[in-house]
Amino acid sequence: MEKVVIIRYAEIHLKGKNRGYFERVFSNNLEKALRGIRHEIHRTSGRYLVANFEEEMIGEIMRRIANVFGVHSYSVGLLTGNDEDSIFEAARLVAPKAGTFKVVTHRGDKHYPLTSMEISSRIGGRLLGANPTLKVDVHEPQHTVYIDIRESGRALVFGAFIDGLHGMPVSTAGKGLLLISGGIDSPVAGYMMAKRGMTVEMLHFHSYPYTNEAAKEKVVSLAKILSDYTLVTRLTTVSVTHIQEEIHRKCAAELNVTLLRRFMFRIAERIAYREGAGCLVTGESLGQVASQTLEGLTSSNAVVKLPVLRPLIGFDKEDIIEVAKKIGTFETSTLPYEDCCTVFLPDFPAIRPKLSFIEAEERKLDVDALVEEALATREIIKF
Amino acid sequence: MIYFDNAATTRPDGGALQRAAEFITELYYNPSARYGGGFAVSKSLSFMRESLLKYLGAAGRYDLIFTSCGTEADNQAIFSCGKRGNVVTTAGEHAAVFSACSELKNRGVEPRFAPVERDGSVKIENVLSLVDDKTSLVSVVHVNNETGAINDIAAIARAVKEKNPRTVFHSDGVQAFGKVQFLLPQEVDLYAVSAHKIGGLKGTGALFKRKNLPLSPHIYGGGQENGLRSGTENTFGIAAFAYAAEEKFKSLREDSLRLRAYREKLFAGLDPSVFTRLSPENGSPYILTVSAAAMRGEVLQRMLWDRGLCVGTGSACSSKNRFSRVMTACGYREDVLDGVLRMSFSPATTEEEIDIAVGILNSTVKEYQRNTH
Structure with a gap:
């Protein structure tokens, strides 16, 4: 008898002829998620089995599988011989100590001498005999013992289905570049795109010495948390210090943020091309701040050709916070290190900047040179 | 690097490090132990205690309780002596005192904060006007750690005692000890200091306590420091402290x-x-x-x-x-x-x-x- 984890996948079965590809990527992702833990992954009809691990690692394995997109549900189970006694021994371990239960059997091996119903009733009867505090309730049981008779002469016995993250396996839906700040929204945006199978690379803009090392460390911590889901373990950083200084010095104060965002998008697009990313991803939500009005979004879109995906565009802040708490980024996001210094914040930012005004102000700057200069400050942090 | 943040902490004195090393590698015995090694360390400890008391002219009049830092010393003073009525302090205190006094509110004691002047110092009359017959403790920082302003704590303590002789007077002396010429006047009951601001090591502080002033412990255990601060003494930290203080006072x-x-x-x-x-x-x-x-x-x-x-x-x-x-x-x-x-x-x-x-x-x-x- 061996402890195993049974993993069932989510939407992959919808993918028709591409199914093989999705399954391969999914199993690669499981391997990546379990890196550093001794284990084997076996594929059996419609599910995966994680086996041959040290039993004390079970908690960590479960924690990591809980973060893999594409997992529909998973269970801890026992793999045992398919003779009745072995199944009963396993069922006794899986069965509850008290309360109502039923046994559900699935027979993958159609040559097995007993029918599903027969197995369920025999094992159920023996469980009752062994533990008189149990009661059978086939309609609304508190617990269910599942038995799965496999063709290999083995049987799986398990208790509960734990709900997985669902979604699509990451890296089945292209690559995007997430603009990640230290705030609450951008990690959530990255999570949402990864959930649909996107490979999410990350780019962070800092403005040292106007922002501090702690703020940058905070973003690295966020990127690390996000990497549990996205399986991407690196972060690119670029300094926009000089750009901020130039904008502050030469352009209308109310456009500070608008102009800076246009620079960020230009730089991000250049890095996206280099990394083979097909889109930019941001945590913008309509109307949340002055630069996230329709006019603000339009003015940033105007400087790039790549599509900009904004998965949070219609989310309220509370909805975003809820996801941030669920995925574990909220606490880090709310640490008090700011990613933008108050030095450059205008008292009254423009809420509906006209593109012609923006472009006129931007002509005061040597845009190409500033972009090149910023790109030269690029650093890659691996973790 | 030119280091001008010595009020935050300062580079440990080389000699102090050597002295500390001696108590780590050779004289590592527990001073409470009853055999020769323990006794030798315990004897060194009393010698170092006496020498630290001497620098403030406090030998014979005060006890010295070693703590883990200046903050602990301040906390012990405030929570031991600020148990009833009200406690008077200033708006210019270090957080070790300010936060501790603010916490007293949750324990049924009213904290009162005297306003400070532009330079961070406090006027005697602004402290006095808050003191009444219910004041159990007054705490005034000796040297303001953000501006360097020096409060004349001797005069303030004297005035406080004249108004209410039962009031205990405490001062946070962390930025003053070893830096400002000062002898402990009898009116100052408690005085908190720290080692790492004068070339000692982090993790070492002390509280000067006027003899006969009743104080309660905040850490219970083996009864070290006359039962006022249990826990095996940080002998190497104290050795470095004593050495650094000697250098500074010289x-x-x-x-x-x-x-x-x-x-x-x-x-x-x-x-x-x-x-x-x-x-x-x-x-x-x-x-x-x-x-x-x-x-x-x-x-x-x-x-x-x-x-x-x-x-x-x-x-x-x-x-x-x-x-x-x-x-x-x-x-x-x-x-x-x-x-x-x-x-x-x-x-x-x-x-x-x-x-x-x-x-x-x-x-x-x-x-x-x-x-x-």
């Missing part, structure tokens, strides 16, 4: 005079169109606090670090806790509060460092102005 007067001259030279060299002085001239010679008007202290601090000068600041870029509580209590406008820089020296500070620092400070603020205006 040359205290000369160091003070020299550093006062340096402090004045540094301020005289600063661009007057940018820097305003916030520290008083009669304050601690170890601290010079200025404000670079309308600039962000935290940004300047990082720029200075990158150019080889390490200073402290009283402001942050963050919108939360942007300004120092103490500097705000001094009554400055926001643009002054934003640009607060604290330069703090040590006896190892040289005149050459002062000259270089002046150059770095003046050129860095110019650069800051160029980049942001």
Whole structure:
């Protein structure tokens, strides 16, 4: 008898002829998620089995599988011989100590001498005999013992289905570049795109010495948390210090943020091309701040050709916070290190900047040179 | 790197480190042990205790309780003696005292905060007016850690005792001990100090306690420190503390005079169109606090670090806790509060460092102005 984890996948079965590809990527992702833990992954009809691990690692394995997109549900189970006694021994371990239960059997091996119903009733009867505090309730049981008779002469016995993250396996839906700040929204945006199978690379803009090392460390911590889901373990950083200084010095104060965002998008697009990313991803939500009005979004879109995906565009802040708490980024996001210094914040930012005004102000700057200069400050942090 | 943040912590004295090493590698015995080794360490400990008491002229009149830091010493004083009625302190206290006094509110004791002057010092009458017959404790910082202002705690303590003789008087002496000439007057019941501000190691503090003053322990256990602070004594930290204190007190007067001259030279060299002085001239010679008007202290601090000068600041870029509580209590406008820089020296500070620092400070603020205006 061996402890195993049974993993069932989510939407992959919808993918028709591409199914093989999705399954391969999914199993690669499981391997990546379990890196550093001794284990084997076996594929059996419609599910995966994680086996041959040290039993004390079970908690960590479960924690990591809980973060893999594409997992529909998973269970801890026992793999045992398919003779009745072995199944009963396993069922006794899986069965509850008290309360109502039923046994559900699935027979993958159609040559097995007993029918599903027969197995369920025999094992159920023996469980009752062994533990008189149990009661059978086939309609609304508190617990269910599942038995799965496999063709290999083995049987799986398990208790509960734990709900997985669902979604699509990451890296089945292209690559995007997430603009990640230290705030609450951008990690959530990255999570949402990864959930649909996107490979999410990350780019962070800092403005040292106007922002501090702690703020940058905070973003690295966020990127690390996000990497549990996205399986991407690196972060690119670029300094926009000089750009901020130039904008502050030469352009209308109310456009500070608008102009800076246009620079960020230009730089991000250049890095996206280099990394083979097909889109930019941001945590913008309509109307949340002055630069996230329709006019603000339009003015940033105007400087790039790549599509900009904004998965949070219609989310309220509370909805975003809820996801941030669920995925574990909220606490880090709310640490008090700011990613933008108050030095450059205008008292009254423009809420509906006209593109012609923006472009006129931007002509005061040597845009190409500033972009090149910023790109030269690029650093890659691996973790 | 020119290190002008010695009020935060200072480089441990080389001799103190050697002394500490001796108590780590050779004399590592537990001073409570009853065999020869333990007895030898215990004897050294009493010797070091006596010498530390002696520097403040307190030998025979005071006990010294070793603690893990200045904050612990302050906390023990406040929570032991501030058990009823009200407690009077100032708006210019270090957080170790300020937060502890604020906590008293949750324990049914009313904290009262005397306002401070522009330089961070407190006027006797502003303390006295808060003291009444229900005041169980008064706590006034000796040297303000953000401005260097010196409070005449001897006079304040005397006045407090005249008004209510049952009131216990405590002072946080962390920035004064080994730096400012001072002997403990009988009216000061409790006095907290720390080792790492004068060349000792972090993790070592002490509380001077007037003999016969009843105090309660905050850590219970094996009954060390006369039952007032249990836990095996940090012998190597105490050894380093005693050594560092000896060094500092030996040359205290000369160091003070020299550093006062340096402090004045540094301020005289600063661009007057940018820097305003916030520290008083009669304050601690170890601290010079200025404000670079309308600039962000935290940004300047990082720029200075990158150019080889390490200073402290009283402001942050963050919108939360942007300004120092103490500097705000001094009554400055926001643009002054934003640009607060604290330069703090040590006896190892040289005149050459002062000259270089002046150059770095003046050129860095110019650069800051160029980049942001």
